[in-house]
Amino acid sequence: MTAPAATATAGKRAAVRPAGYGLVRAGRTSFLVHRRSAAVATGLLLLLAAASVAYLCVGERFVEPAEVVRVLLGQDSPAAFVVEELRAPRLVVALAVGAAFGVAGALIQTVARNPLASPDIIGISQGAGAFTVAAMTFGLTSYTALPYLSIAGGVLASALVYVFAWRGGLHATRFVLIGIGFAIALRSLTTLFMTKGDYLVAQQAQIWMTGSLNGRGWDESAPIRWTLLITLPAVLWAARAQRTVSLDDSTATALGVRLGRVRLGLVAVGVVLASVATGVAGPVDFVALLAPQVARRMTRTAQIPLLCSALTGAAVVVLADLLGRRLFSPVELPVGVLTAAVGAPYLIWLIVRSRTAGGKA
Amino acid sequence: MSDPVPGTKGGAGTAGGGRLAARGLTLAYEDRTVVHELDLAIPDGKVTVIVGPNACGKSTTLRALGRLLRPAGGAVLLDGRELARLPTKRIARAIGLLPQTPVAPEAITVADLVSRGRQPHQAWWKQWSEEDERAVVEAMERTDVAALADRSVDELSGGQRQRVWIAMALAQETDLLLLDEPTTYLDIAHQVEVLDLVRRLNRVRGRTVVVVLHDLNQAARYADHLVAMKEGRIVAEGPPGAIVTADLVREVFGLDAVVVPDPVTGSPLVVPGAPWRADTGAEATVTG
Numbered sequence: 217m218t219a220p221a222a223t224a225t226a227g228k229r230a231a232v233r234p235a236g237y238g239l240v241r242a243g244r245t246s247f248l249v250h251r252r253s254a255a256v257a258t259g260l261l262l263l264l265a266a267a268s269v270a271y272l273c274v275g276e277r278f279v280e281p282a283e284v285v286r287v288l289l290g291q292d293s294p295a296a297f298v299v300e301e302l303r304a305p306r307l308v309v310a311l312a313v314g315a316a317f318g319v320a321g322a323l324i325q326t327v328a329r330n331p332l333a334s335p336d337i338i339g340i341s342q343g344a345g346a347f348t349v350a351a352m353t354f355g356l357t358s359y360t361a362l363p364y365l366s367i368a369g370g371v372l373a374s375a376l377v378y379v380f381a382w383r384g385g386l387h388a389t390r391f392v393l394i395g396i397g398f399a400i401a402l403r404s405l406t407t408l409f410m411t412k413g414d415y416l417v418a419q420q421a422q423i424w425m426t427g428s429l430n431g432r433g434w435d436e437s438a439p440i441r442w443t444l445l446i447t448l449p450a451v452l453w454a455a456r457a458q459r460t461v462s463l464d465d466s467t468a469t470a471l472g473v474r475l476g477r478v479r480l481g482l483v484a485v486g487v488v489l490a491s492v493a494t495g496v497a498g499p500v501d502f503v504a505l506l507a508p509q510v511a512r513r514m515t516r517t518a519q520i521p522l523l524c525s526a527l528t529g530a531a532v533v534v535l536a537d538l539l540g541r542r543l544f545s546p547v548e549l550p551v552g553v554l555t556a557a558v559g560a561p562y563l564i565w566l567i568v569r570s571r572t573a574g575g576k577a
Numbered sequence: 578m579s580d581p582v583p584g585t586k587g588g589a590g591t592a593g594g595g596r597l598a599a600r601g602l603t604l605a606y607e608d609r610t611v612v613h614e615l616d617l618a619i620p621d622g623k624v625t626v627i628v629g630p631n632a633c634g635k636s637t638t639l640r641a642l643g644r645l646l647r648p649a650g651g652a653v654l655l656d657g658r659e660l661a662r663l664p665t666k667r668i669a670r671a672i673g674l675l676p677q678t679p680v681a682p683e684a685i686t687v688a689d690l691v692s693r694g695r696q697p698h699q700a701w702w703k704q705w706s707e708e709d710e711r712a713v714v715e716a717m718e719r720t721d722v723a724a725l726a727d728r729s730v731d732e733l734s735g736g737q738r739q740r741v742w743i744a745m746a747l748a749q750e751t752d753l754l755l756l757d758e759p760t761t762y763l764d765i766a767h768q769v770e771v772l773d774l775v776r777r778l779n780r781v782r783g784r785t786v787v788v789v790l791h792d793l794n795q796a797a798r799y800a801d802h803l804v805a806m807k808e809g810r811i812v813a814e815g816p817p818g819a820i821v822t823a824d825l826v827r828e829v830f831g832l833d834a835v836v837v838p839d840p841v842t843g844s845p846l847v848v849p850g851a852p853w854r855a856d857t858g859a860e861a862t863v864t865g
Contacts, residue, residue, distance in 0.1 A: 245702045456701050466645050466676035472669025472697040518685035
């Protein structure tokens with residue numbers, strides 16, 4: 217068991233780095249790249265590219281893929297209006313909303329160390345929703361302005377959950393339970409606003425509440441595009457911080473991590489992303505819960521992979537909206553109805569498969 | 578044979594000048610005071626073991642020495658400076674700490690976990706230097722877990738897992754290493770294995786080690802400097818041979834015992850005598 221000769225063996229050995237990681241080194245800078253994550257990300261990008269082209273092709277009038285590519289390359293085409301003005305903006309919203317929910321879910325699940333701690337479960341989406349519906353009943357119905365109010369709602373709701381869950385530290389179970397409590401309360405509040413508001417507003421709010429991309433164009437996607445751009449550096453920082461936050465509190469602190477601040481930072485980025493995505497498309501159910509879990513099971517990383525969560529979220533929303541637009545055409549299903557239908561079976565399959573294989577993937 | 582080790586330096590020569598010390602340290606959870614105005618100097622380059630009965634404040638003291646707990650009064654000093662005023666990352670380059678029950682992320686591999694010990698030496702743009710690689714390889718070889726590098730931590734036995742955690746703390750390459758009951762949940766063979774490893778690290782690398790143990794015999798066997806605590810106060814400290822007596826055992830643990838020389842090491846061996854009786858009461862004040 218004990219090796220008395222250990223001192224003698226500390227010689228030269230083949231290069232060792234964390235198993236499964238590749239290394240990119242240039243001068244004094246070096247980056248670790250998880251190989252399987254890189255492969256999964258590449259696969260997801262290809263899937264997204266294919267889904268995006270399909271998204272642009274399919275609609276009331278089918279546009280040939282070759283024609284879509286011509287439009288994307290900026291060449292003249294009779295299909296330019298349909299593709300550029302009608303479908304592309306909505307595709308961009310779908311991609312952005314999916315990516316934002318995916319990253320938000322990944323960050324908050326990491327901090328709480330619990331997959332249930334997703335923005336759509338613990339009251340963040342509901343806070344954003346309550347503010348948005350309240351604004352609608354007071355006559356503000358512009359989708360270019362609503363997302364900013366959603367951020368305020370989401371931040372306020374999460375701050376309340378954080379404060380109430382805090383007891384000399386952040387305990388995952390307490391955080392989730394208090395979050396669920398707030399989610400229920402905020403949902404009733406939203407219903408109250410809807411019944412108080414006038415009929416047309418209630419109808420718009422109802423559609424918004426199920427999560428819909430209908431009628432979202434360039435102007436409506438501005439808030440989320442800006443938010444993604446502004447939070448990008450924070451997300452890159454977060455991807456690194458996850459490595460230590462996923463350890464237990466004592467170990468992370470012993471490694472020199474300012475846990476309180478780092479967690480608050482991760483939650484803040486997650487809350488802003490989830491809130492703005494909710495503001496743009498409504499609380500698209502399950503994306504924030506599913507995407508990180510699906511991504512993690514595909515990459516088999518020790519922490520939830522951010523990039524793959526974003527790509528998975530985007531893929532789920534794009535595919536769900538593609539199906540929603542065409543499945544029962546001319547009737548259009550809201551995207552939120554289908555994200556759950558697409559994502560849930562896949563997650564269940566992944567969990568069942570990893571059980572039967574005997575390994576915790 | 579042995580490579581130069583830039584991480585380990587200083588401390589060894591200066592007699593009496595302990596890098597880590599507690600001055601008037603008072604520790605409390607909420608309003609319950611656990612440790613009372615404790616003064617403690619950790620001798621450099623030695624194995625210090627803190628022993629005491631359950632709830633005597635030994636783990637709490639260790640956590641405070643590793644800045645996991647903020648003092649309610651007094652201070653922990655590192656090189657004469659208050660720990661609470663130093664940047665946590667700088668502390669992490671000087672003090673490594675293994676908590677009592679560390680939790681690994683699900684499905685993490687051994688090499689991945691050990692490499693996270695390099696955190697305080699890394700930055701966003703410097704995620705894996707040659708220095709990191711050397712430290713991780715060395716830490717894994719020193720703890721005999723190199724062969725397990727690609728295995729998942731979940732699959733390991735208790736003894737293997739504890740060695741992996743120690744490897745992580747070693748990869749941090751700190752002069753000071755604090756271990757909180759590293760033998761808990763291990764059978765006797767694995768306990769000996771872990772404590773032998775601790776001693777080897779100290780003797781070969783000159784690391785200053787502070788270990789919390791509740792087994793007095795193990796403490797007497799492995800300590801250069803023994804600290805006996807009871808109810809948040811230090812009852813006695815010094816070389817085990819000088820302080821472990823039947824009187825001390827009675828005072829600290831409330832146990833009648835015979836102390837004989839260990840047949841193997843010669844260190845004091847505590848053999849329990851008649852157990853403390855209910856009529857005298859475990860809570861009875863010890864006159865001493």
